[in-house]
Amino acid sequence: MSTSSAISAQPEHKRLKGITLPPSGWTLAILLVLYIFTGLIGHDPWKNDDAVTIGVVHDLVRHGHWLSLSLAGAPYPDAPLHYWVAGATGHLFAWLLPLHEAARLASGVFTLLALAFIYLAARQLHDREQAPAAPLLLAGSIGFLFHAHEAQPMLATLTAHSAAYWGLAQLNSRALRGACCFGTALGLGFLASGLAPMLPLLPVAVFAAWRAENRQRALLMLLGALLLACTLAGAWLAALLLGSPDLLAAFWQDQLTLLRGNGQQLLNLQRLSGLLPWYAWPALPLAGWTLWVKRRQLRGLPLALPILAFLMTLLAIVTCLGTRSATALLLLPPLVLLAVPGVASLRRGAANAFDWFTMITFSFFAILAWLGWSALVFGWPEKLARQASRLEPGFVGHFNLLGVSFAVLATLIWCWLIVTSPRSPMRGIMHWMAGLTLFWLLIATLWMPWIDYGKTYRPVSASLAKALPEKRSCIAGLNLADSLVASIDYFDGIRTVALSSPAGKKCELLLTTHGAPNPRGWKKVWEGGRPGDRRDNEKLQLYRREGKTPANRQPSAELQ
Template sequence: MSTSSAMSARPEQKRFKGITLPPSGWTLAILLVLYIFTGLIGHDPWKNDDAVTIGVVHDLVRNGHWLSLSLAGAPYPDAPLHYWVAGATSYLFAWLLPLHEAARLASGVFTLLALTFIYLAARELHGREQAPAAPLLLAGSIGFLFHAHEAQPMLATLTAHTAAYWGLAQINGRALRGACCFGAALGLGFLANGLAAMLPLLPVAAFAAWRAENRRRAIVMLLGALLMAALLAGAWLGALQRDAPDFLAAFWQDELAVFAGGNQPLLNLTRLSGLLPWYAWPALPLAGWTLWAKRRQLRTLPLALPIFAFLVTLLAIITYLGARSTTALLLLPPLVLLAVPGVSSLRRGAANAFDWFNMITFSFFAILAWIGWSALVFGWPERLGQQALRLEPGFVGQFNLLGVSFAVLGTLIWCWLIVTSPRSPMRGIMHWMAGLTLFWLLIATLWMPWIDYGKTYRPVSAALAKALPEKHGCIAGLNLADSLLASLDYFDGIRTLALTSPAGKKCDLLLTTHGAPGAGSWQKVWEGGRPGDRRDNEKLQLYRRQAKTTANRQAGGDQQ
């Protein structure tokens, strides 16, 4: 009787069984794809890198400047790989998405590749069982979340770094394939972000060759990899030398300026020490635990390689790359590879505490996201709704059935996951990654209209276009950020000339954010900004040159 009862109970247990851990196959793929592509569409270009990148792609697609890039009609000397891929996705999805959303899909492509390569590198270094922790840790890093969902060229560089680590991890077992992978990564990485960001990989490759079982073969293979990289980079450089030598000269000038000095290593190190604890969470503390728990194995290649790579990349960032949020992305792959063994070796008490912290934290954040959405759409809680309107005056929340449906589905899956996930050393980082994905999904589906309302320059650009005279000449620009120039060009085709240029000095209109030079020479005719812009230097001002000044300037030109 007891045997039959046990047999009948087994199907019920399987019916309510959660996902298997470590996650693999479709489970891992679906989670990562949901994480990657949520939030890439559904909003306008935003300030900083997102707007600049989309502005370059817009110019590339509209004018066919695939070889030498430009922004709002002016040369933009930068490495082209991310813009090429973004231009390709813009063409492929032009029937479905506006250009800025289709271009942003390139970031999803590079993010997916980076997560794939970090998984492959972890599998080579730490084995198949521990490898799924690597993409979960990389995608779960808080700093990575922000940049993975914007049009960000550094994502292409990050992908090249992860591919390079995969290649170097194969230096003993599959030297030829590893060298080919490393060479392709190095060459494409140069096309992604130039020379400076790829230089840290050269000493890492030398270290891997020195530690290889067959040192002579490894050195020969890596020399071949350098030749492959040179051929890939040289194809673009050679084409520039033939068709756009001025652009090539400007590109090399910017590349060499990175090494010219001016960086403050101690200041950069201080900034990174304040940035990394939250930026690289939870990879950073797990990497620290690996150093302690595996302290007798630190000389082995699976641990020595990421340790050396982290130190070299850190040195590059503080000496010449600069301690910025984008450059800090390059520290994540070696940290993740070092943190992977720490997941399985974490003590049960610490693992359970980390797991409970994740479940409680993201459940709390999910509740806050839903309450905030209620305030935005229904005005309840009333005080929170008033605060939201104070931050973004004029916003009117609307109920979006599709977005709410996705948000409800994601919340239900989260509840199912935390109830049914089996005990496993990987349960904590799985819940962290899933919780972060849920929070980002709720922000993208429920809060995105409010965020986009405050960040987009579309209404500002439209108001400026309406304020311009019907038949106006050139517009001079003063103290305008690249992101603003890109937005004005993308939305309404408004372009400016630098006020200090010979052509800009002849313009009768001036666009600026810091007031016109020479108070008596210009008259303000328009001012505008985003709803949340309160400071004067955040608002755009349009000036017209005074008639007397114009007459004097024309008279002076006639006398000359």
């Protein structure tokens, strides 16, 4: 029989060979890199943490304040690690990218490291065959998707937590390496977000050392790890004490305020209970399944360590960190480590149902993404085009050949993947991660101009800059969010001072976003907002003080 005849005689499924499961190193790495770095560039700073972080990095790079952070010229007492790395990537890629995109690459670096460390921790706690499920579950968590593609300092803390779990998992077998890894992670985690987010790791570390076969040696190694962490953190604190003691005092005051909590523990717990079911999907239900099927093994370190870590982190978030979406990231690593055994132990019917749900869901979302793009660019379907125009009035879509080609290729790869993937307990979670990557990639390549049009403050800042007089002493600010302050400084160098400050009381101009000042003393000269801003408190308003005001005149009580 000829070679061609032999090939033609092979079954069809043999010729349509897909990826191997569990995914090999290169397959997993390519998928995760594609997921991580898609969407980090190609858009302006957006409201909230993304704009604030980029604003701090802008000050850092522009003025060289690497030790004492500032935002639009005002001191910003925060832990510096993420800003340092973002400043470094901003310098390194300044020849290729604008600062806000180059700085956002730091999030990609921390995300990649977090996924690598969670893989190593899962391999240490469970086994090599199950370990690839860990980065797939972490990256596939819906809440993780939102923050992994913004300039988000909490990603550095997430990386530190993931590395700490890897170190603690080694305390029994490789105590020295595990202690060094844990101590470094603890110290860098302090530099990433301060003291409060790292405290939950301490009881987990004591538990891991207590469960080691050589308990005394493990506890001594743990003590050495704490000394290493204190050395790393103390180096920055000592430098800050010498160079900017006021900023150090403000930093510690913020830390103490966090540790005292806000007295809303029950409310925070209620919010988390509503957040986690979708935020931690699919890690949360798989972790619950692990607890059920492995209920007789809960005292073993592979399950006891992530259970204790989750409970301690939950306690810290509820009592002092607050239930912001970003802080909930710290709950994902222990949930993922707990969920890994649940992937392999899923019953065939449940695994097939999850796989079919995944394929149908993301195929449907892909179709919606393409229909939405067609509405934005070609105006069809008309009803969808009208809705998009209503949400972001004035937007004009354009055909981007490179982006469309990339989106078509990603869609074809998704079709190939769901047809050729072999049967495996990991097939469902692999399809989930691939489908989420496809959906995010389609949004980033097809919808990003429309999203950026509605979220950026660039046109608003430019309009404000034109409305300002060329000669002005200062601009007072009232009820301005940090993200807005950062945006107008980044785009056009517009800086404000607090109205309640001595300097602010002398300003002839006032910029506010909430209500109108006293009409007897101020006159509105400009108003602007993003196209989708419909409420008055979302719009910027510029006022000029009427008449000449003595330097010692006090603003009216309405503005205080």
